[in-house]
Amino acid sequence: MTDHKTLLWIFLIAAVLIAVIFIAVYRSSLQAAEDSPGLENPKRKRFFFFALLFALLVILLAVTLPKSPYYMHADETPAEVVYVRAEQYSFNLSRTEELSYDDMELPAGKVIEFRVRSKDVNHGFGVYNDKYELVTQTQAMPGYVNRLRWVFDEPGTYHILCLEYCGMSHHIMSSSFTVN
Numbered sequence: 001m002t003d004h005k006t007l008l009w010i011f012l013i014a015a016v017l018i019a020v021i022f023i024a025v026y027r028s029s030l031q032a033a034e035d036s037p038g039l040e041n042p043k044r045k046r047f048f049f050f051a052l053l054f055a056l057l058v059i060l061l062a063v064t065l066p067k068s069p070y071y072m073h074a075d076e077t078p079a080e081v082v083y084v085r086a087e088q089y090s091f092n093l094s095r096t097e098e099l100s101y102d103d104m105e106l107p108a109g110k111v112i113e114f115r116v117r118s119k120d121v122n123h124g125f126g127v128y129n130d131k132y133e134l135v136t137q138t139q140a141m142p143g144y145v146n147r148l149r150w151v152f153d154e155p156g157t158y159h160i161l162c163l164e165y166c167g168m169s170h171h172i173m174s175s176s177f178t179v180n
């Protein structure tokens with residue numbers, strides 16, 4: 001996906017930039033005298049560098065935190081609620097809290113709420129599209145119900161794979177549902 005490549009490039013360029021800035025600051029602070037004025041003073045330079053870094057981090061957090069999936073569709077009423085029970089080594093998807101062995105079909109373009117729990121150990125509930133690209137995910141934990149709200153824009157078959165190593169047969173732990 002192009003989006004992923006763009007993000008990877010942004011990350012790589014940012015990482016190189018940060019490395020270059022660190023090296024430049026380190027090298028210049030070695031040469032400067034301790035009592036030199038203004039930004040020639042390595043202590044002052046270091047202070048401004050970390051102050052700038054801190055401000056950048058605060059801005060980044062302020063921009064990205066509201067986009068966190070935990071707040072997604074929080075004010076909306078879900079069109080469908082799907083109860084997910086993970087256990088070694090399967091997922092069960094049901095419209096009630098009881099187990100169900102019917103095929104799960106969900107509507108596209110509507111808010112779906114998954115209530116994910118585990119019968120035994122920690123599992124990962126990873127939802128992938130038909131190209132096996134991760135779409136959304138949450139943890140399946142014993143003793144907790146994790147709610148995951150998502151809108152599937154694309155109709156098709158979605159796969160569920162366990163995202164946390166949970167035992168010998170972790171790799172066979174999968175399921176699927178249809179969106180139309």
Ligand SMILES: [Cu+2]
Pocket residue numbers: 123124162163164165166167170171173
């Ligand atoms: Cu697993």
